[in-house]
Amino acid sequence: MRKKIVAGNWKMNLTLAQGEQLVNDIVAAGIQLSEGQEVVIAPPFPYLTKVKQLTKNYPGIFVAAQNCASEKSGAYTGEVAADMLQSIGVDYVILGHSERREYFQESNAQLAKKIDQALAAGIKPIFCCGEPLEVRKAETQNAFVAQQLQESLFHLDAAALKNIVIAYEPIWAIGTGLTASAQQAQDMHAFIRAQIAEKYGREAALGLTILYGGSAKPSNAPELFACPDVDGGLIGGASLVAADFTAIVKSF
């Protein structure tokens, strides 16, 4: 059975004190996770160690970084290497978020290098893919997402792919209040799984965790998570409010 994950991406929000309060409120909610269910918290870099420390006694709660460097080490001022993240106990790293692609010009090829760095460090990538509105309007979203997968992931072998989580995030639904319908999410998730099956075989595809991201909230999470190919969510805005995030986790 594949893993189910609800991940909270704080993006560039909160002070350390606010982040600590949020994590304390989340753990105090006493979420009961079943086997194979995980909660992942992705704070900004400076808070990773603190969040790891606050969650270390809660099995099923993991910590993610929001990015890592495409190089291993060296003269790259301002960058954070995957090995550094591993050295402070980070479990996952979000790679290829549409905000990184848009504002920091991250390409599919560069993301392939980041994926390799993360895997070499023993950190599991949460690889984000998804189409902008004009692509959705032109109904070419499948080809767009297939290219993202091919150019950033398909150089991996089947063993490496087992450590990848994919997050489908239609860009038109991120932070806009517009959510993909459950049917739109299911259709794309099934398409992604079919792409993986074609390249890596049915067993690999069935074992792959695929998250949905884009204006997910307590009111729509149950319907989205009920879709057979939706294995949880990558939550932005709603992950900053403990009551909303824990309500989404309870929709597993």
Ligand SMILES: O=C[C@H](O)COP(=O)(O)O
């Ligand atoms: O990483 C999270 C996604 O960008 C979704 O953000 P959102 O829930 O605020 O739309």
